[in-house]
Amino acid sequence: MTRAPTHSGPKTAQAKQPPPMTAATLILRDPLFRAIAAMAALYGVVNACIYPYLSLIAVERVGISDGTLAFVLAIASAAAVLASVLFGILADQIGNRRLIALMTVSATVLGTLLMVIAPLPGVMLLAHGLLIPMGTAIFGQIFALNNLATQNHPAQRDALQATVRAVVSAAFLLTLLFWTWGLGQGANRGGFDVMAVYASATGAAVLLVAIIWRGWPRPGREPWTDRPLGLNLRAALIELSRPANAFRLAALGAIGGLPMLYIILTPLIFSATPERSLSDVALMVGLVAGFEVPFMLALPRLQKRLSRQSLILGGALIYGGFVTLLALYPDGSWLWLLPVLAGLGAAPILTLPIGYWQDLMQGRPGTAAALMALQRLAGDLLSAASFALGTALGGYTSAALLGGGLAMLGAVALWLADRKAKPAG
Structure with missing residues (x-):
C-alpha cells in the first residue's frame, strides 16, 4: 500500500552501530x-x-x-x-x-x-x-x-x-x-x-x-x-498508475519542469535583450549550476527541522521567483545576483524528490527509480506546454509566469496531499 513519505526516511530496526560519521x-x-x-x-x-x-x-x-x-x-x-x-x-x-x-x-x-x-x-x-x-x-x-x-x-x-x-x-x-x-x-x-x-x-x-x-x-x-519482490510486470505497472501516485507525479512534474523551462527561456530572452549576449547565457547557466552544489550539500541540516514536502514547497516558490525575475528584468544590473536565488531554489526541487519516491515505495528502490523517470517525463511535457501556451498568449515573460505558477501550484498540492495522508510507519 502506498504511504505518504516523511522527511526522516523509512524506519529501520535499532542496531548497535559505531558513532555516526559525516557523509x-x-x-x-x-x-x-x-x-x-x-x-x-x-x-x-x-x-x-x-x-x-x-x-x-x-x-x-x-x-x-x-x-x-x-x-x-x-x-x-x-x-x-x-x-x-x-x-x-x-x-x-x-x-x-x-x-x-x-x-x-x-x-x-x-x-x-x-x-x-x-x-x-x-x-x-x-x-x-x-x-x-x-x-x-x-x-x-x-x-x-x-x-x-x-x-x-x-x-x-x-x-x-x-x-x-x-x-x-x-x-x-x-x-x-x-x-x-x-x-x-x-x-x-x-x-x-x-x-x-x-x-x-x-x-x-x-x-x-x-x-x-x-x-x-x-x-x-x-x-x-x-x-526480489516476485511481482509480475502487470502488477508493478498497476502500482505506478494508482491515482495517488499519478497525482504526485503530476505535482512533482510541474515542479521539476521549471528548471527545464528556464534552460529553454534563458537563451531566447537574452538574445532578445540588447544588453545581453550569447556569452551571458553560458555564464548564467554555469553560475546557476555552481550555486546548486553548496545548497544541495546544506540540505540535510534543513531536513532536521523541516519536512521534505515543506522544503520542496519553499524551493518551488524561490525558483519560480528566480525564473519570473529573469524574464521580467533581463537587462537589470543586479541580474547576476539571481544565480544565488536559483541555486537555493533548485537544491530541494532537484534533490529531495529522489528520497521522496524511495520512501513512498519502501522496499522497492527500482520502482522508485521508475517513478523518478516518469516525473521527469511529466516535467518535460508540462514545461513544453507552458512554453507553447505562454509564448502564444504573451511571449517569454508569460511563459515564465505560467511555468512558475504551475510549479508553485504543484508544490502546494503535494504539501496538502501529504499533510492529509497517513504518515509512513
Missing part, C-alpha cells in the same frame, strides 16, 4: 560509497559531454534537418522513460541490480562508440534515439543502490543522498567548463574538434562499466537485505 567521511572511507560517488560523477561527465552539443552536432556535422532532430529527441524521451521504468521494475523483480546496471551502461558505451566510428544520420538515430537514452536509466539505479547501502547508516541517509546528487552537478559543471574552454580554442589553435566529445563520453562510460563491475556488490553478497 563526506563515509564516502572517503567506505569503498562502496566511494564507488557510488564515482558512478554519479561519471554519469555527470557523460551527460556534460553529449547533451550541450547535441543539436549543433546533429545539424552542422551529421547533417540532419531540424525536423529529424525533433523526431530523434521525441524517440529518445520515450526510450529513456521506457528503459527506466522497465529496468527499475525488473531490478525489483529479480534482485540482480548489478546485472541491470551493467546492461544499462553498456548501451551508453555502444551508442557513443558508434558516434565515434560512424557519425551518420542513421547511426545518430540509433545512438541518440535508443542506445544513449537507455543508458540514462543508470541515474535512478545509482540512487537505488545508494538507498540500499544507507540501510546500514540511517542517520546519514539524507546527507549521503544530497552529497551524491551534488557530485552529479559538480561533475557536470566541471566537464562543461572544460569543453567550453577546449572547444573555444578551436582545433587549429590546440583545442578540440566538437566530435571529440563522443570519444570522451565513451571513455567515461567504459570507466563507469568498470566501476560497476568492481564496486557494485554481487548478488548474495550485499551488506543489506534486498529480496
